Amino acid sequence: MNHMQAMLDEIYNEVLPLLGEGRVADYIPALAKVDPNQVGIAVCDLHGNTYTAGDANTAFSIQSISKLLTLVLGMEIYGDALWKCVDKEPSGQAFNSLIQLEMEHGIPRNPFINAGALKVCDMLYSRLATPKQRMKEMMCKLSGNAHVTCNHTVADSERMHGARSAAMAYLMKAFKNFDNDVDDVLDAYYFACALEMNCVDLAKAFLFLANQGKTLDAKHTILTTTQTKQVNALMATCGMYNQAGDFAYRVGLPGKSGVGGGIVAIIPNHLSICVWSPELNDTGNSLIGIEILERFTARIGKSIY
Amino acid sequence: MNHMQAMLDEIYNEVLPLLGEGRVADYIPALAKVDPNQVGIAVCDLHGNTYTAGDANTAFSIQSISKLLTLVLGMEIYGDALWKCVDKEPSGQAFNSLIQLEMEHGIPRNPFINAGALKVCDMLYSRLATPKQRMKEMMCKLSGNAHVTCNHTVADSERMHGARSAAMAYLMKAFKNFDNDVDDVLDAYYFACALEMNCVDLAKAFLFLANQGKTLDAKHTILTTTQTKQVNALMATCGMYNQAGDFAYRVGLPGKSGVGGGIVAIIPNHLSICVWSPELNDTGNSLIGIEILERFTARIGKSIY
Amino acid sequence: MNHMQAMLDEIYNEVLPLLGEGRVADYIPALAKVDPNQVGIAVCDLHGNTYTAGDANTAFSIQSISKLLTLVLGMEIYGDALWKCVDKEPSGQAFNSLIQLEMEHGIPRNPFINAGALKVCDMLYSRLATPKQRMKEMMCKLSGNAHVTCNHTVADSERMHGARSAAMAYLMKAFKNFDNDVDDVLDAYYFACALEMNCVDLAKAFLFLANQGKTLDAKHTILTTTQTKQVNALMATCGMYNQAGDFAYRVGLPGKSGVGGGIVAIIPNHLSICVWSPELNDTGNSLIGIEILERFTARIGKSIY
Amino acid sequence: MNHMQAMLDEIYNEVLPLLGEGRVADYIPALAKVDPNQVGIAVCDLHGNTYTAGDANTAFSIQSISKLLTLVLGMEIYGDALWKCVDKEPSGQAFNSLIQLEMEHGIPRNPFINAGALKVCDMLYSRLATPKQRMKEMMCKLSGNAHVTCNHTVADSERMHGARSAAMAYLMKAFKNFDNDVDDVLDAYYFACALEMNCVDLAKAFLFLANQGKTLDAKHTILTTTQTKQVNALMATCGMYNQAGDFAYRVGLPGKSGVGGGIVAIIPNHLSICVWSPELNDTGNSLIGIEILERFTARIGKSIY
Missing domain, CATH: 3.40.710.10 (DD-peptidase/beta-lactamase superfamily)
Incomplete structure (x- = not known):
């Protein structure tokens, strides 16, 4: 064409x-x-x-485009059970506010805001032996590019400046909507964000x-x-x-x-x-x-x- | 078929x-x-x-389906200028909350929540000589039913129980985003909601x-x-x-x-x-x-x- | 001394x-x-x-110092029953926010914020035949100055710019915590604020x-x-x-x-x-x-x- | 008497x-x-x-009575500089909400809510070599009871269920109002709460x-x-x-x-x-x-x- x-x-x-x-x-x-x-x-x-x-x-x-990847993986693995832990409504809020997350008792509004993607990563972490490996493999398979890599400098930098994400994860944990160790899940989350x-x-x-x-x-x-x-x-x-x-x-x-x-x-x-x-x-x-x-x-x- | x-x-x-x-x-x-x-x-x-x-x-x-009518009228009359006074984002909130309206300085999130439709009615009121007549005529014309009518019992009942809508209108007025008399606009708004x-x-x-x-x-x-x-x-x-x-x-x-x-x-x-x-x-x-x-x-x- | x-x-x-x-x-x-x-x-x-x-x-x-007067009148007339309609906690908020009023279902935080004083005026209005007269007389009696007067230019100006107070009163009415006509109560409220x-x-x-x-x-x-x-x-x-x-x-x-x-x-x-x-x-x-x-x-x- | x-x-x-x-x-x-x-x-x-x-x-x-101790220590050490990092207004909120903390950009409302006491502990941690020891010694000295002790079972239990406190600390860190390692400060904070x-x-x-x-x-x-x-x-x-x-x-x-x-x-x-x-x-x-x-x-x- x-x-x-x-x-x-x-x-x-x-x-x-x-x-x-x-x-x-x-x-x-x-x-x-x-x-x-x-x-x-x-x-x-x-x-x-x-x-x-x-x-x-x-x-x-790719940063938050990775949230599309994690959602797809989450739907593959959990099906409709995914929606018990994360909602599917627009947030009407800035992308990383904790206000709504607290008002809605730790259930993130949707899987595309940071809190929601963190929760999806938490769920992936519960089921996948090597979540980071799986994310990367899936991106390689889907794109046909065998050389998709994570930029570890970016991932480390995210972690260094990631206090707000940690706050979200701990707030969900306070509402009993976060099952794994916060640092472990953040590690997988930043890995996905830092894929190039x-x-x-x-x-x-x-x-x-x-x-x-x-x-x-x-x-x-x-x-x-x-x-x-x-x-x-x-x-x-x-x-x-x-x-x-x-x-x-x-x-x-x-x-x-x-x-x-x-x-x-x-x-x-x-x-x-x-x-x-x-x-x-x-x-x-x-x-x-x-x-x-x-x-x-x-x-x-x-x-x- | x-x-x-x-x-x-x-x-x-x-x-x-x-x-x-x-x-x-x-x-x-x-x-x-x-x-x-x-x-x-x-x-x-x-x-x-x-x-x-x-x-x-x-x-x-028809109740809030009338918000579709008022939006169409508002776009006909104002074009893109409509969006100076009302936003076009999902609210992520219950349909008649004042919290978001205050936090966003009197600009309603979209024309389909109550505050937004009230603002659109306020704008229609500024330009139309007989806004209620125009709404009804448009519904008759579009539906091909010449006998669309307003149920005045319903409209009166809405007005009697409409303290929250009045609160929204006054809050927008406090932010200088409401131009006409609140009661006048509410009258047109309830008329549209009570069309049958x-x-x-x-x-x-x-x-x-x-x-x-x-x-x-x-x-x-x-x-x-x-x-x-x-x-x-x-x-x-x-x-x-x-x-x-x-x-x-x-x-x-x-x-x-x-x-x-x-x-x-x-x-x-x-x-x-x-x-x-x-x-x-x-x-x-x-x-x-x-x-x-x-x-x-x-x-x-x-x-x- | x-x-x-x-x-x-x-x-x-x-x-x-x-x-x-x-x-x-x-x-x-x-x-x-x-x-x-x-x-x-x-x-x-x-x-x-x-x-x-x-x-x-x-x-x-005197503006909001009048809230001390209306509280004293309210306590004289209602005793402890006053506190069914207004709370007695610090607001932790700007003095005229509607956010807290909505989150707390129309019960104002205390009688010294605007919403609280409006509610107290609403209660005075329910019991006093001539609330404005009574307010003025009380101030004359307490101060020993027989010539305390209301500046009506100020009171009118408040009313003209009082959309936010009207919004609060209507929001309380929506929560069934406001009994009288909003305009009538606002009239008494602005009268008290405009005492000199x-x-x-x-x-x-x-x-x-x-x-x-x-x-x-x-x-x-x-x-x-x-x-x-x-x-x-x-x-x-x-x-x-x-x-x-x-x-x-x-x-x-x-x-x-x-x-x-x-x-x-x-x-x-x-x-x-x-x-x-x-x-x-x-x-x-x-x-x-x-x-x-x-x-x-x-x-x-x-x-x- | x-x-x-x-x-x-x-x-x-x-x-x-x-x-x-x-x-x-x-x-x-x-x-x-x-x-x-x-x-x-x-x-x-x-x-x-x-x-x-x-x-x-x-x-x-003693739980939150320890916040009185940490405030006194904070005022001894920092004087008025303490108030750059924590405010002194009533919160008008439940004692551990993150909503206000986010709306006020990570500055806790006062040193007696959890977020405020955490921030004071963070400041103590910056200046004291052994903050826990110092807290205990001060309590012993002031009470004349040389045997004030920390119940470590309670402190451990607090830590296990302390996701909300961690969320607050990380949120303050996200606003650059938390200087030390979150886990370290929480350790001192829970120690103080668990004094008996x-x-x-x-x-x-x-x-x-x-x-x-x-x-x-x-x-x-x-x-x-x-x-x-x-x-x-x-x-x-x-x-x-x-x-x-x-x-x-x-x-x-x-x-x-x-x-x-x-x-x-x-x-x-x-x-x-x-x-x-x-x-x-x-x-x-x-x-x-x-x-x-x-x-x-x-x-x-x-x-x-």
């Missing part, structure tokens, strides 16, 4: 002037050092085509969410059709922190972002897209990433709404 | 045993008196077909949201294609009070509910559906209504995700 | 250089116009002596709180000994908005302040003192007033602690 | 029938095992007399707060006169968790309670009193202890108000 390639190139060129308008995440030194002047786009469709623009092959810290992948890896990895849960070669069923819809529904309502409504309004796709500047989005039954640019807007989502996605859905005339 | 009719009949029969599991809204006497043993379904598709089951022709109090329509009326009225903003006869453009997507996006993220995530997860459609027991939902480019049953679940949405919609999207194999 | 007079003069001169460091209340125009460069002190002891310094005879808007008295008036008026509830001439028992202690206890824990702890720490007396810049304080079994200076600190209490009181208790070597 | 002894005996007998109306703290097994049927009273006056009734010589877990003393020990230990900061033999100045008033002021406004206002209203003394069932209270320039009974009321204070103190101040006709 020549048309798709031309469109990505066009959008890429249009958004470049926005470089400098956002701010690279600086809560940990290891992320603050990333060169902000990078923009990548990768699209994978169900015909097996991959289209890219810009820095689509540069690896970056590029736009092509991520678009490929999550293409199954556009394919009713199956890998493109139909060899693997990652999730059932129903579960796939459920994950997409959760992304659509909760995937963009406190910008979920605005993202639905402007872009109109299920998506999950990370403070590394990446966003994965899905057009069910059509394609997956991953965009990346390190500068964030006020809600912690990639400023240029959202701009790209907005233009993309407007131009192809397709959104879920 | 014989198939559709058979499916609605089947679902109707399946959900009847759930009568008695929810609770009719009782915060105002006029609503508490409704016979709970009623279930209606109406589907309108883009081919001009209408399918019904059960009490699809019995009028009920049946499932067929409502499915017809909002079919334009499945038709890119145009009425089926293509004579009227109610909203632009983009605005239509935006309204659907808002319904998908904010339309079901504090059950938005669960509704997306189970049903997977943009929808708007009211405490009268009605829910309108949209499958973009396909159809509109209105379900009604007065008994509510804990979040104030029709218990049987959601059950019907869940079975409906599962059986037709279509949702937006 | 020459000594006392000398001390007041000394303190008066010491604090004058602080003029300009605070900010006159500006939420209503009528208050914002007050000349900020005024400082008054009046002390009344149980021997019948009155000592003054500075602008002790200049009348000012000077430091001498106020020190005299509340001297009974230092005299176990009796007027100095022993002709009238305003409150029982126990009730008097209770009022002093409430002032000590709740009388200074969100500066109660700091005021106890620095000054060490039961006291009640108003945004007009006045503060009444009591040394039980010794004396009453009223200080006044219009400029407020960040918590809405008279900046210079607190400074005077701190020096006063340090110098006389007496506080309640 | 025969009179005092007779009064204590009388009150002791009056309150015994209230046994069974409260509930022993059960959040840790080690405390839940305490025999609830115990009531002790000890009064120390400035003439060197000690009066007792009931189980005044039975040691109990009896009513006589505690009344003697804190008699200096009724004596302007000096020990009765005048050999030691624990705090300056001003600091002593400040500590009493803090106890009066913040010492009884969310019952501070009610305690002031009913009892009228500065006091500090612990969930072990002890309460220390002070009549400045007169006496100290310690009461103990393990059953607590809904706010976590000794139900019978408060009853004793209310009768005590009523009968001797002395309170601070």
Whole structure:
């Protein structure tokens, strides 16, 4: 599809002037050092085509996009029992507030806010012998890139500055909604956040969410059709922190972002897209990433709404 | 489509045993008196077909489904300027809390919570000479039912028990986000809530949201294609009070509910559906209504995700 | 007591250089116009002596000092039944937040925050034929000044800018903790706030709180000994908005302040003192007033602690 | 003073029938095992007399009364600099909420709520080589009982169930208001809570707060006169968790309670009193202890108000 390639190139060129308008995440030194002047786009469709623009092959810290991975693993392992320990409602709050967590008695609002992903990691830790290994293997398998790695400098830096995550975990423990040792679970959580992948890896990895849960070669069923819809529904309502409504309004796709500047989005039954640019807007989502996605859905005339 | 009719009949029969599991809204006497043993379904598709089951022709109090009407009117009149006074994010809160409204300085989270709809009514009041007349006319025009009426007993009852709405309006006024006399705006707001329509009326009225903003006869453009997507996006993220995530997860459609027991939902480019049953679940949405919609999207194999 | 007079003069001169460091209340125009460069002190002891310094005879808007009057009236009329509708705990919040009021189901934290005083006025309104008249008469009787008057320009200005108070009253009504018409009660509430008295008036008026509830001439028992202690206890824990702890720490007396810049304080079994200076600190209490009181208790070597 | 002894005996007998109306703290097994049927009273006056009734010589877990000890140590070491890291306002909240701590950016409301005492312990840890040893020595010195000991079973049990305290400490760390290792500080904090003393020990230990900061033999100045008033002021406004206002209203003394069932209270320039009974009321204070103190101040006709 020549048309798709031309469109990505066009959008890429249009958004470049926005470089400098956002701010690279600086809560940990290891992320603050990333060169902000990078923009990548990768699209994978169900015909097996991959289209890219810009820095689509540069690896970056996937950060909270890992919450999509941990949710998928959690649904695989626990099925509906997952939802006894974590809710599935938008938070209507900043992404790492403890206020709501206390008011709701230690049940995190959804698996895409930090508290929710910590709880999912706690559950994975209860069932998996080597949760970190499993996370990495799954990313390698899904992306077809055998060399996905964790940046341990980033993971260590997260741990050093991770007092708020520890506070959340202990608060859940106080409500008897956290089963394992806090430090052990945080270790797995930071490992997942510090995985490094590029736009092509991520678009490929999550293409199954556009394919009713199956890998493109139909060899693997990652999730059932129903579960796939459920994950997409959760992304659509909760995937963009406190910008979920605005993202639905402007872009109109299920998506999950990370403070590394990446966003994965899905057009069910059509394609997956991953965009990346390190500068964030006020809600912690990639400023240029959202701009790209907005233009993309407007131009192809397709959104879920 | 014989198939559709058979499916609605089947679902109707399946959900009847759930009568008695929810609770009719009782915060105002006029609503508490409704016979709970009623279930209606109406589907309108883009081919001009209408399918019904059960009490699809019995009028009920549309209550917060009117917030969809006021939003559409607000977007027609104000365009994007509407969003200066009301946000478009899920609230993550019970539907009539003042806590969030105060913490966010009098800017309501979205136009589908009570505070947001009050603010939209305040804006309509600033521009329309006869806002109540206009609301009613629009509902008549869209539904093709010239006899849509307001139940003044219900409206009066709402006003009598409306201290919380008045508190919200005054709190917004304290933050300089409310321009007109509180009582005047409440009068228009309660009028809209107390409009009475049946499932067929409502499915017809909002079919334009499945038709890119145009009425089926293509004579009227109610909203632009983009605005239509935006309204659907808002319904998908904010339309079901504090059950938005669960509704997306189970049903997977943009929808708007009211405490009268009605829910309108949209499958973009396909159809509109209105379900009604007065008994509510804990979040104030029709218990049987959601059950019907869940079975409906599962059986037709279509949702937006 | 020459000594006392000398001390007041000394303190008066010491604090004058602080003029300009605070900010006159500006939420209503009528208050914002007050000349900020005024400082008054009046002390009344149980021997019948009155000592003054500075602008002790200049009348000012008593504002929330009226909450002490309404509490005393409420205790006279209702006795312990008062505490069914209003609590007696420090709020730990800004003085007019609705958040706590909603979280605590419409029961105001104490009678000295705005919501609490509104509720007390609501209760007075239920029992008194002419509550405004009664308030004024009581202030005239207690102060020995027959000419205490309400500044209606101020009262009207409060009403014009009183959306937040209306919001509180309606929120209490929503919780069924407000019995009368909101506008009627607000009228009485603003009347009390807009009474004008000077430091001498106020020190005299509340001297009974230092005299176990009796007027100095022993002709009238305003409150029982126990009730008097209770009022002093409430002032000590709740009388200074969100500066109660700091005021106890620095000054060490039961006291009640108003945004007009006045503060009444009591040394039980010794004396009453009223200080006044219009400029407020960040918590809405008279900046210079607190400074005077701190020096006063340090110098006389007496506080309640 | 025969009179005092007779009064204590009388009150002791009056309150015994209230046994069974409260509930022993059960959040840790080690405390839940305490025999609830115990009531002790000890009064120390400035003439060197000690009066007792009931189980005044039975040691109990001092729990949060230790917060008075840590505050005194903190004021000795840091002086006013202490207040940069902890505020001195009543919390208006349950005693261990994280909501307020987050809303106020990690600055605890006062040194008598758990978060505040944790922060004070953190500061002690920064300056003292052996904080636990120092705490114990001070208690021995002040009480004249060389055998004050820590119950390590209780301390271990606190640690095992201390997820909420850990959450608070980490949340303060996230706001950069916690300097030392969380586990280290918690260790010292739980040590202080698990000290065991009896009513006589505690009344003697804190008699200096009724004596302007000096020990009765005048050999030691624990705090300056001003600091002593400040500590009493803090106890009066913040010492009884969310019952501070009610305690002031009913009892009228500065006091500090612990969930072990002890309460220390002070009549400045007169006496100290310690009461103990393990059953607590809904706010976590000794139900019978408060009853004793209310009768005590009523009968001797002395309170601070």
